[in-house]
Structures are given as C-alpha cells and as structure tokens.
Amino acid sequence: MGLIGNALYYSFHPMELRAIIQWKVWHNPPHERNEKNETENQKICFKFLDKTSRSFSAVIKELHPELLIPICIFYLVLRGLDTIEDDTSIPLATKEPLLRDFKDILTQDGWTFTGNRPEEKDRELLVQFNHVITEFMNMKPEYQAIIKDITEKMGNGMADYAIKAENDDASVKTKKEYDLYCFYVAGLVGEGLTRLFVEAGFGNPALLKRPNLHKSMGLFLQKTNIIRDVREDFDDNRRFWPQEIWSNHVDNFEDLFKPEHLDAALNCSSEMVLNALEHAEECLFYLAGMREQSVFNFCAIPQSMAIATMELCFRNPDIFKRNIKITKGDACDLMHKSTQNLSVLCDTFRQYTRKIHKKNTPKDPNFLKISIVCGQIEKFIETIFPTQSADAANRKVSGEATAAELQRKREEDENKKDVYFMMALMGVIVVVVASIMIFAAWMMGARFDLAFKEITSGNFRPPVKSQLEHPEL
Amino acid sequence: MSAKRRTLELGNVLVVGGCGFLGWHIVDHLLNFPSETDPSYALPKPVGDARFEYPTLGSRYPDYHSTVSVVDLRTTNNRLPGAKYYDGDITSVDSMLEVFRAVKPDLVIHTASPSMIEGNKPLLHKVNVEGTRTLLEVAGGEHGDWGGKCKAFVYTSSSSVVHDTQSDLKNVNEEWPYIRGPAQKEYYSETKADAEELVLKYNKKSPNEMLTAAIRPAGIHGEKDTTVTHKILEHGSQASDRVLRMQLGENDNLFDFTYVGNVAYGHLLAAHRLLASYDLVAAGKGGPLDYERVDGEAFNITNDSPVYFWDVTRAMWALINRVVEPEQVWALPEGLLETVGGIAETVMGLFGKTPRLTARTVRYSCMTRYYSTEKAKRRLAYLPVVPLDEGIARAVGYIVAQKQADAGKKTL
Numbered sequence: 001m002g003l004i005g006n007a008l009y010y011s012f013h014p015m016e017l018r019a020i021i022q023w024k025v026w027h028n029p030p031h032e033r034n035e036k037n038e039t040e041n042q043k044i045c046f047k048f049l050d051k052t053s054r055s056f057s058a059v060i061k062e063l064h065p066e067l068l069i070p071i072c073i074f075y076l077v078l079r080g081l082d083t084i085e086d087d088t089s090i091p092l093a094t095k096e097p098l099l100r101d102f103k104d105i106l107t108q109d110g111w112t113f114t115g116n117r118p119e120e121k122d123r124e125l126l127v128q129f130n131h132v133i134t135e136f137m138n139m140k141p142e143y144q145a146i147i148k149d150i151t152e153k154m155g156n157g158m159a160d161y162a163i164k165a166e167n168d169d170a171s172v173k174t175k176k177e178y179d180l181y182c183f184y185v186a187g188l189v190g191e192g193l194t195r196l197f198v199e200a201g202f203g204n205p206a207l208l209k210r211p212n213l214h215k216s217m218g219l220f221l222q223k224t225n226i227i228r229d230v231r232e233d234f235d236d237n238r239r240f241w242p243q244e245i246w247s248n249h250v251d252n253f254e255d256l257f258k259p260e261h262l263d264a265a266l267n268c269s270s271e272m273v274l275n276a277l278e279h280a281e282e283c284l285f286y287l288a289g290m291r292e293q294s295v296f297n298f299c300a301i302p303q304s305m306a307i308a309t310m311e312l313c314f315r316n317p318d319i320f321k322r323n324i325k326i327t328k329g330d331a332c333d334l335m336h337k338s339t340q341n342l343s344v345l346c347d348t349f350r351q352y353t354r355k356i357h358k359k360n361t362p363k364d365p366n367f368l369k370i371s372i373v374c375g376q377i378e379k380f381i382e383t384i385f386p387t388q389s390a391d392a393a394n395r396k397v398s399g400e401a402t403a404a405e406l407q408r409k410r411e412e413d414e415n416k417k418d419v420y421f422m423m424a425l426m427g428v429i430v431v432v433v434a435s436i437m438i439f440a441a442w443m444m445g446a447r448f449d450l451a452f453k454e455i456t457s458g459n460f461r462p463p464v465k466s467q468l469e470h471p472e473l
Numbered sequence: 474m475s476a477k478r479r480t481l482e483l484g485n486v487l488v489v490g491g492c493g494f495l496g497w498h499i500v501d502h503l504l505n506f507p508s509e510t511d512p513s514y515a516l517p518k519p520v521g522d523a524r525f526e527y528p529t530l531g532s533r534y535p536d537y538h539s540t541v542s543v544v545d546l547r548t549t550n551n552r553l554p555g556a557k558y559y560d561g562d563i564t565s566v567d568s569m570l571e572v573f574r575a576v577k578p579d580l581v582i583h584t585a586s587p588s589m590i591e592g593n594k595p596l597l598h599k600v601n602v603e604g605t606r607t608l609l610e611v612a613g614g615e616h617g618d619w620g621g622k623c624k625a626f627v628y629t630s631s632s633s634v635v636h637d638t639q640s641d642l643k644n645v646n647e648e649w650p651y652i653r654g655p656a657q658k659e660y661y662s663e664t665k666a667d668a669e670e671l672v673l674k675y676n677k678k679s680p681n682e683m684l685t686a687a688i689r690p691a692g693i694h695g696e697k698d699t700t701v702t703h704k705i706l707e708h709g710s711q712a713s714d715r716v717l718r719m720q721l722g723e724n725d726n727l728f729d730f731t732y733v734g735n736v737a738y739g740h741l742l743a744a745h746r747l748l749a750s751y752d753l754v755a756a757g758k759g760g761p762l763d764y765e766r767v768d769g770e771a772f773n774i775t776n777d778s779p780v781y782f783w784d785v786t787r788a789m790w791a792l793i794n795r796v797v798e799p800e801q802v803w804a805l806p807e808g809l810l811e812t813v814g815g816i817a818e819t820v821m822g823l824f825g826k827t828p829r830l831t832a833r834t835v836r837y838s839c840m841t842r843y844y845s846t847e848k849a850k851r852r853l854a855y856l857p858v859v860p861l862d863e864g865i866a867r868a869v870g871y872i873v874a875q876k877q878a879d880a881g882k883k884t885l
Contacts, residue, residue, distance in 0.1 A: 354725055357781060361798050362791035365524075368862040371784040375727050379779055379843065382644045390648035393635070397650040 016329020023332035027339065029062040030294040044131045045072055052079045052122050059301055064294045066200050069135060070143040071298075074192060076132045077106065077151055080125055085158045089117040092166050099159040103152040105129075106136050106144075142199050150192035157184035171239050171253075175275065178242040179219065182226070186218035197295055204289035213289075216282035217299065223276035224306040227269065227313050231257070232323050245271050248365075257320050266315050267364050273314050273356070274366050277373045280307065281380045284349060288342055288384060300338040300345050307352045308334055315359050346381045353377045478532075481745045483539040484624075487578035489563060489608060490585030491543030492551040494697050495629060495690075499582055499737040503541045504555045506531040511554060516696045517874035518867075524792060525870040527863050534738055534858055542576040544569075545585070551697070563604035569611040570619055577621035580744050581612050583672075584629040588700065589661040601664035606671055613679025622681045625747035626672065627740050632691035632729070632773055632844055633659065634666035638833070641726075641841040647689075647771050647848055658833075669771060676769035682754075684747040684768035688739050691775045691844050695733030695864055696871040702789065706872055709790035717790065718797055720783050722807045722839035727779035729843040732864025735857045739774035742853040743767055765852055772849040778861040779843035785865065792869040807839040 010017040035043070049057045049072050060072055081102050084095060094115065098105075105111050111133055113126040125132075136144065161184070172178045194214040197203030207213060226233070226240045233240060239253055246253055249268035256265040283303050290296040308326050313319050326334075337348045357374040360367055442448065486503055490496040501507065507514050509529050519525045541556040548558040559575065562568045563585055587600050605628065610616055612623040635649040636642055638659045642649075651666040669687045676685040694702050709717065746767040754760050761767070787797050814832040849855035859867075 357784070358724075359799055360784070361796075362787040363796045363798065367791065368780065368784065368788040368865060371780045371788070372778045372861055375779045375781065375843075378727060379644060383845075386644065388641075388643050388645065390646060390650075393645075393649045397652065397656070 010329075013327075013329060016327055016333075019329045019333035019336065023336050027336065030297065031062055031064050031068075033061045033068060034065075041131050041134050042069065044128070045069075045076060045135050048076055048125050048128075048132070052076070052125060055302070055305075059298050062294055063298055064200070064202065064292055067196060067202065067295070070139055070147070070196055071193070073132060073135050073139065074147050074150075074196070076125065077102075077136070077147060078154065078189065079122060080129055080132065081151065081155060081158065083116060083120060083122045083126055084113070085162065087116050087120050090115060092162060095162055096159045099155040099162065102155045103148045106133060106148060106151060109133060109137070143196060146192055146195045146199065150188050154184060154188050157188070172242045174244045175242050178240070178244075178275075181240065182219045182222040183215060186222035187215045188218070190214035190218035193299075197290070197292075202290070202292035202295045204291060207286065207289045213282050213286040216279035217286050217303070220276060220279040220283050221302050221306050223272070223279070224309050224313075227272050227276065228309055228319065228324065230269075230319055231321060241268070241272060245275065262317055262320075263363075265320055266317065267366070269313065269319060270315055270360075270364050270370060271366050273310055274370050274373060276310060277356075277370070277377070280349065280353075280373075280377050284342070284346060284377075284380060284384070287345065290342075293339075296342075297339045301335055304334045304338040304345060304348050305331065307349055311352045311355045311359075314356050315361065315364075343385055346385060350378055350381055479535040481535045481537050481741055482748075483537060483741065483744055484579035484748065485540045485577060485621075486542070486580045486582065486744075487572070487576050488541065488543045488556075489581060489583045490545055490629075491541075491556070492545040492548050492558075493584060493586075494695075494699065495693065495733055495736060496543070496545070496582075496584040497551045497553070497697060498695065498733045499584065499740055500541055500543055500553050500556050502530075502534060502734070502737045502741060503537050503539050504553055505537055506534075507553050507555060514553060516871055517878055518870045519874050519877070525866055525873075527866065530734055530859070534734065535741075537741065542572075542578065544572045544576075563608045564599055566607055566611060566616050569608060570616060573611055573619035573621070573623075577619065578612075578623055579621075580625045580627070580748060581608070581623055582627045582629075582740055582744060583608055584740075586629070586665070589659070594660050597661055597664045601661075602667045602671070605668040609672060609675050609679070609685075613675065613683050614681045615679060623683050624681075624751040625744055626675075626683055626685045627744045627747065628669060628672040628685065628687045629740065630669040630672075630687040630689045630771060631662060631665040632689040632775070633662040634669055634689065636662065636842065638662070639836060639840075642843065643727075643841055644843060644845045645773075646845040647773060673769050673771060682751075684751050686743045686747055686767050686769070687771040688736065688743060689771055689773050689844075690731050690736040690739070691773065691842070692728065692730035693733050693736055694730055694868045696867055698733065698868050698871075701730075702868040702872060705786050705789050706793060706869065709786070709793055709795050717795060718801045718803045720802050720804045721810055721835050722782075723804060724781050724783040724802075726782050726839055726841040727843050728782040728785070728841070729775040729779050730785055730861060730865070731775045732857070732859045732861065732867070734859050734864070735776060736774050738858060739772065739849060739853065739855050742849075742855055743772060746853060767852055770848075770852070772853060772855075773844040773846050774849055774855065775844050775846050776857040776859075776861045776864065777846045777850075778857070780861065782838055788862070788865055789869050792866065793873060807835060810835045 033046070038046075046061070049060060053060075053075065056075060060068070060075065063071055081099065084090065084098050084102075087095075090098075098113075110130045112129050116123040116126060136147070139147075161181075172181055191211065191214055194203060194207050198205050198208055230241060234253075234257065241253070241256075243253075246256065246268050248271065249264040250256055250261055255261045256268060287296065287300055287303070290299060305326065308330060312324060312326055316324065318324050334348065337344050353374045357371060360370050360374075364370070438448075483503065488496055488499050488503070491500045506529070508516050509531050542559065543556050544559045544561040544563075546560070546562060548560055552558060557576070559572045561572045563583075583605065585600065585604065587596050609626065611619070612626055614622070634651050635645060637652045637656050651670065653663050653666055657663045657666075669689075672685045672687055675683070677683075692701065750761050750766075750768055783802075790797065811832045814835045818831050846855065846857075
C-alpha cells in the first residue's frame with residue numbers, strides 16, 4: 001500500500017490509526033537499552049538481533065538490563081541452530097553432529113560456520129558467530145548453564161527429526177507427535193526463558209514446578225503459527241497439521257486447499273483452533289507468575305497477538321489461499337493492552353474469546369467443544385479476577401452494607417450536598433443580578449408603579465401606539 | 474479416563490425416588506449399568522449416526538458394590554433388573570417405616586421431588602420439606618426401631634437454592650447464602666433450601682448419629698430427561714426457520730448444564746465418603762479434618778464446563794438437523810424483550826393464559842449462571858466423567874430415538 005492507499009485505508013479505519021498513534025506516542029518502555037555503555041561486540045549482537053527477528057527484537061530491547069544480553073544471546077544461539085537445521089543443502093552426516101554438539105560450540109572461542117548455502121537468510125549470523133560466543137562467555141555462569149542445557153535438548157530434538165525426515169516420512173501423524181514437535185521448536189524456549197526469569201528473580205519460582213505452564217506458552221504460539229501458515233508451509237512442501245486431526249475431515253491433506261472441500265477444510269481448521277485454545281488458560285496462569293513489568297510485556301505481547309491471530313484464522317477460508325496477518329492497527333492496540341497488567345490482558349483474551357465464540361457455527365462437528373473451551377477461558381479469568389463474592393452475597397441477604405457501599409453512599413450524599421450548594425449559589429446570583437438591573441432601570445426613570453398597576457388590572461401587553469390607529473395619509 | 478476403575482463399596486442402599494429421572498440413573502449406576510449390559514433394558518438411541526456414538530458409561534464410572542432397593546410413589550415404570558422395588562409415600566411415617574423394616578438400609582439417597590414445573594405450592598412444601606423431614610426422622614431412628622441403623626443420608630438439593638432466579642451468578646461456591654422469602658421468586662427453590670437445611674442440620678443429631686450431605690446439581694440433562702432437553706427440542710422441531718433464528722440477548726452469558734450421570738456419580742462419591750467417615754468414628758479413630766469434611770456439607774455438582782446459553786440450544790437443534798448459522802442469528806436486546814414479555818403476560822393474563830415469551834423466560838435465557846465445583850473436586854475427588862458435548866448428544870439421542878420408535882409403532 002502506498003501513501004495514498006494508507007491514507008484511504010485509515011480514513012475508513014480511524015480506530016486503527018488511533019491505536020497506532022497511541023502506541024507510538026504513549027508507549028513508555030519500562031527499560032531502554034543504553035547504547036553508550038555497550039561494547040562494540042554487544043552492538044554487533046544487537047545488529048544481528050534486528051536482522052534476524054522482526055517481531056522479537058523490539059520487545060527484547062525493552063527488557064530489564066539484567067536479562068537484556070542473556071535473552072538476546074539466547075535468541076541468537078537458537079536462531080543459529082535453526083539456520084543449520086533449515087538448510088536442506090547440508091548433508092545429514094555434517095548436520096547431525098553440528099546440531100548435537102552445538103552446545104559445545106558455544107564455548108569454542110572464535111567458532112564460525114560458512115557451510116550454509118548462499119540463499120539461507122540468516123547465513124551471516126553463523127559466518128560471524130564468534131561475536132555471539134564472546135558474549136555468551138561473558139555472561140553469568142548460571143545463565144550460561146541454562147542456555148547450554150536448552151541448546152543441547154533442542155539440538156538433539158532437531159537431529160532426531162532430521163534423521164526421521166531422511167529415513168522415512170516426517171509428517172506429523174498423531175496429536176501427541178504434534179505436541180512433541182511444537183515442544184521442541186517452542187516449548188523448550190519457554191522452559192529456558194522461565195529458568196532465566198526465575199534465576200534473575202523476575203518470575204515466581206513456583207513456575208518451575210509446573211512445567212506444563214511454560215510448555216503451554218510455547219505451544220500456544222507455535223500452534224497459532226502453524227494454523228496461520230498452513231498455505232505457505234504447504235507450498236514449501238511442509239505439513240504440520242497432524243493427520244489425526246485432518247483425517248477427520250478430508251481424505252488427503254491436499255484436499256484442504258481445494259475449493260470443493262472448503263466446508264471440510266474450515267471444520268478441520270476449527271478443530272486445529274480448538275486444539276490450540278486448550279492452552280490459553282495455562283498461558284494466563286503462567287503470566288500471573290511474572291514479577292517484573294518488562295518480563296511481563298515480553299511474554300504477554302506474543303500471547304495476545306496469538307489469540308488475535310487465532311480469531312482471525314478461525315473459520316476464515318483465506319488461510320487456505322494465502323498468508324493472512326492481523327492489521328497494524330490491531331497489533332498496536334494489542335501491544336498497548338499487553339504492556340499494562342494481567343487484568344487488562346485478561347480482558348483482551350476474553351474479548352477475542354468471545355469473538356471466536358460468535359463465529360462458531362453449529363454445523364461444525366466440534367461446535368460445542370469450542371464453546372466449552374471458550375467458556376473455560378472465561379471461567380478461568382473469573383477465578384483470577386472474581387467479580388462476585390460470597391461475602392457480598394451474604395451481606396446482601398443480611399442487609400448489611402459493606403465499607404465500599406458505605407463509602408459510596410457517603411460520596412453520593414456529598415455529591416448531593418454539592419449540587420444543592422451550586423443551586424443555591426445560582427439562585428443568589430440571579431437575585432443579585434436581577435436587583436442590580438431593576439435598580440439601574442429605576443435610576444433611569446422606569447415607572448414600576450405604573451407597570452405594576454397595569455399588570456394588576458390585567459393588561460399584560462403595552463398599549464398599542466395610537467398613531468397606528470390614525471395613520472397619516 | 475483411568476485405565477483402572479475404582480471400586481465404591483456402598484452396602485445396602487435405599488434410593489428414594491428411584492423411578493424418577495435422576496433416581497433411575499443412580500440405580501443404573503449402583504447396578505453397574507444394566508442399561509448397557511442387558512439388551513432388554515437398553516436405552517433407545519439412533520443407530521448408524523456417528524454423532525450418537527460414545528464410549529460406555531460402565532467403562533468410565535466406578536465399579537459399584539451394593540444391594541439396591543428403591544422406593545417411589547409408583548414403581549411400575551423405570552424399573553431396572555437387580556433392584557427391589559417398594560411403593561411408598563415419604564410424607565407418611567407408617568409407609569416409610571414399613572419400607573425401612575423391609576430394606577434395613579445403611580445408606581439413603583433421597584432424590585424424590587415434584588418437578589419444578591408441575592408442582593403447586595402446597596404439594597412442593599408437603600413433599601420437599603415435610604417429606605424430607607419424615608424421611609430423615611425415620612432413617613435417623615426417631616420413629617422407632619426398624620431393625621437397623623442408617624449410617625448415611627444423601628439429599629438431592631438444587632443449585633438454585635442460592636439463586637433468586639434474577640441475578641447473574643458467576644463461579645458461585647457453596648458459601649453463598651440461601652435465598653428465601655420475598656427475594657426468592659421461585660417457590661420450588663425455597664422448599665429445596667428449607668429441605669437442604671433440615672438435612673444438613675440433622676447431621677449427627679439423630680439417635681443413630683447418621684451423617685448427612687447434600688448435592689446441588691445445575692442444569693441437569695441426559696437420557697430420560699423430560700424437561701430441559703424436551704422443551705428445547707420441541708421448539709427446535711416445531712418453530713419456523715425465522716423463529717429459530719431469534720435469539721434473546723447477546724449470548725455472552727455462560728450457563729451450567731450437567732449430565733445426569735455425573736450428578737449420580739457425585740451422589741455416590743458423597744455417600745461413599747459419608748460411610749467411610751461413619752465407620753472411622755465408629756471404630757474410635759476420630760472424624761475427618763474440617764477442610765476434608767463431607768458430612769453436614771453441601772456440594773455443587775456441575776459439568777465444570779459453563780457454555781454460552783444459546784450454544785447449547787443450537788447444538789441440540791443441530792443434532793435434529795436444524796442448523797442456525799451465526800450470521801443468520803437475529804439477536805434481540807434483553808431490555809426490549811422483557812418489556813414485550815411483561816406486556817404479553819399482562820394482556821394474556823387477563824384471559825387466563827400464559828404466553829410463550831414471559832419476562833422470566835427472557836431473563837432466564839439472558840442470565841449468567843454458573844457454579845464452582847472446586848469443593849466437590851477437592852473433598853469428593855469428583856470429576857465430570859462424561860463431557861458436556863457427550864451428555865447433550867445422549868440426551869438428544871434418547872428423545873430422537875424414542876420419537877422414531879413411536880412413529881414406527883403408529884405406522885404398524
């Protein structure tokens with residue numbers, strides 16, 4: 001869209017423009033990166049962060065200084081790993097040991113890799129990976145250990161997957177396999193981040209005892225991407241939708257993209273959304289464990305974007321035709337709402353949950369199941385932010401008033417008093433002004449005595465001028 | 474679904490009202506589902522339709538060990554093989570004593586109540602309040618020895634005891650107060666509250682120190698349901714497309730519906746805990762701790778899946794192939810409808826009739842009404858075994874198949 005196109009679009013979508021302006025003008029980052037104190041090497045790492053990630057770089061850069069470098073490096077390490085895995089030009093014999101040993105590479109000073117094909121988009125990161133390694137070695141040993149551990153788990157997971165892809169069919173069969181795949185690509189990141197948050201004192205340590213919570217955080221995001229990108233992945237010859245789900249609706253995966261199977265495809269996509277929405281409750285639960293604003297923002301923004309994307313994809317035939325995205329205005333609005341507190345975020349979740357529910361159709365075999373999962377999200381929000389209480393109900397029955405009600409009553413009484421006072425004041429002003437006017441009129445010779453006499457005898461109108469009766473000709 | 478099923482020992486059980494809707498299901502549970510194992514007692518269900526295929530109940534609910542007797546006003550209908558049936562009237566001491574002498578129960582499950590719709594005020598009071606009192610006193614041994622000692626008494630209350638049938642209820646637990654007197658617009662709920670209070674206060678008070686508990690189901694449905702499901706399907710099959718598309722309110726209101734089998738399960742879990750507590754105390758090992766106590770307590774039992782009110786009705790209609798798509802819905806604002814309903818009621822009231830649309834039905838379909846089952850989950854280890862969507866399919870399937878069978882009979 002050019003400038004004119006944009007102008008036209010936003011003149012019909014003023015709310016979106018408003019959200020964008022609000023975000024640009026009013027968003028106050030909890031922390032800002034201080035470039036002056038950064039080393040040359042750190043600056044290079046941030047440059048790579050900007051290059052490799054579109055969505056994450058902004059939120060990472062607003063993180064608390066304690067975690068700014070560790071999370072930036074964590075991201076770059078995983079991106080490096082990903083760049084090796086994605087490259088189909090690297091033979092398995094080279095790829096497998098690289099993936100499995102990547103954790104040791106992190107401590108090999110000066111390691112770089114030039115084996116990627118030229119068209120690999122993040123090739124340069126590995127060519128200059130020595131900068132990442134330098135920064136990794138400068139970090140606290142506790143953070144190093146966490147990142148190393150996750151790198152090992154993920155590297156092994158990727159290697160296993162690569163072997164499976166080489167030897168037989170790597171398509172995802174069961175829902176369990178689907179969850180496992182999502183766990184390797186996203187759930188593990190969630191684990192690493194959670195451990196970093198807790199280590200830094202920014203997350204409730206109880207989060208570590210409930211691994212299903214951070215697992216859900218990762219799975220919710222990954223599943224959203226998989227639903228949204230179905231067409232793009234299909235064109236790249238990748239399919240992540242599990243057979244256990246699509247086979248309920250179509251005979252062949254390709255049928256999802258054929259117009260004659262649209263109804264089945266939509267039902268299939270809604271079963272995918274249902275499967276993803278089952279994580280939403282645990283995501284909110286997880287976010288309740290965040291103890292620092294920048295970390296909360298960092299986690300909440302992708303989650304709210306995910307539920308909005310889910311709403312956009314739900315029963316939308318376009319997902320089978322092209323890549324769809326939430327609008328920039330909506331994105332700004334979501335970012336604004338994700339950088340306040342859990343209560344505002346929950347309202348956003350509820351709002352999108354209801355939008356999904358409103359699109360749910362009884363002809364879908366999972367109609368009621370989707371309604372149930374939406375209800376569950378709403379009920380969960382009610383449990384963390386209750387709007388009713390047994391105490392209030394008991395007091396209502398016993399007729400007692402609460403402190404808050406008493407306070408309200410007092411305020412109402414005060415307001416009433418204020419209103420009466422204002423009315424009295426107005427009355428006084430009217431009387432004073434009227435007296436001054438009457439006095440002025442009298443000084444100028446007004447004959448109130450005559451006027452009064454006329455009125456008492458019933459003549460409310462001034463006498464008609466006689467000259468009108470005898471017009472001069 | 475657990476691989477290994479639990480066993481619940483319940484001893485000699487008397488199910489009061491065991492030929493009613495819920496009572497029948499409790500008996501079916503206690504007898505380990507003759508409705509599934511004995512073809513001559515099988516419930517009708519549509520064949521060859523995948524929407525009505527579901528796993529058996531027997532494979533998911535516990536294995537019950539018990540001797541089952543039933544007392545009801547009339548026991549000719551809704552019988553199951555393996556239970557003994559007695560005709561009796563809970564409002565009569567003599568009638569109850571006779572049954573107790575014959576059965577000598579360890580456990581009484583009291584489900585008898587006139588339905589909310591058919592019951593007139595004197596009848597509701599007589600059966601729900603006086604009948605429950607009589608039954609308690611007979612079971613407790615106050616009207617003389619009947620040759621045994623009843624250890625436990627479980628009462629079917631109603632989640633409506635804390636509801637004025639007007640306000641919204643969100644995730645309400647058992648600490649909410651009873652609504653009675655002028656605030657209670659539904660006399661049925663008032664009598665259920667009175668009876669529940671009687672039952673809970675009677676805990677450990679009788680000569681035989683019988684333990685008591687109450688179960689409060691919400692929006693109960695399932696096979697043999699003659700109220701909720703029946704009414705929704707009646708509208709669904711008779712209304713024109715245009716009428717079917719009408720929706721009262723915004724449909725953002727969450728509502729609890731509970732499958733009858735889960736309600737039966739809740740009763741039996743509570744009964745099992747009461748019996749265990751009784752035996753502990755009798756063996757001199759002391760009672761349960763306060764936070765795990767079941768005796769003298771009431772429990773909400775729901776499917777723990779509140780859903781948007783109109784979604785349930787539309788899901789039911791879809792099962793009889795009347796689909797209302799979201800874009801076809803014509804949502805009528807509640808405020809307007811309440812006025813219309815009110816006027817309709819007044820005008821038609823002059824002719825002694827009740828309109829289909831009343832202010833009360835409008836509010837009922839626009840209100841939020843769901844409960845917390847945390848207490849039952851914690852203290853009874855309750856879980857809604859049959860999910861809501863299956864429960865709805867079971868309820869609808871039963872009526873659909875029954876209608877088909879009736880139609881078959883007519884053509885013969």
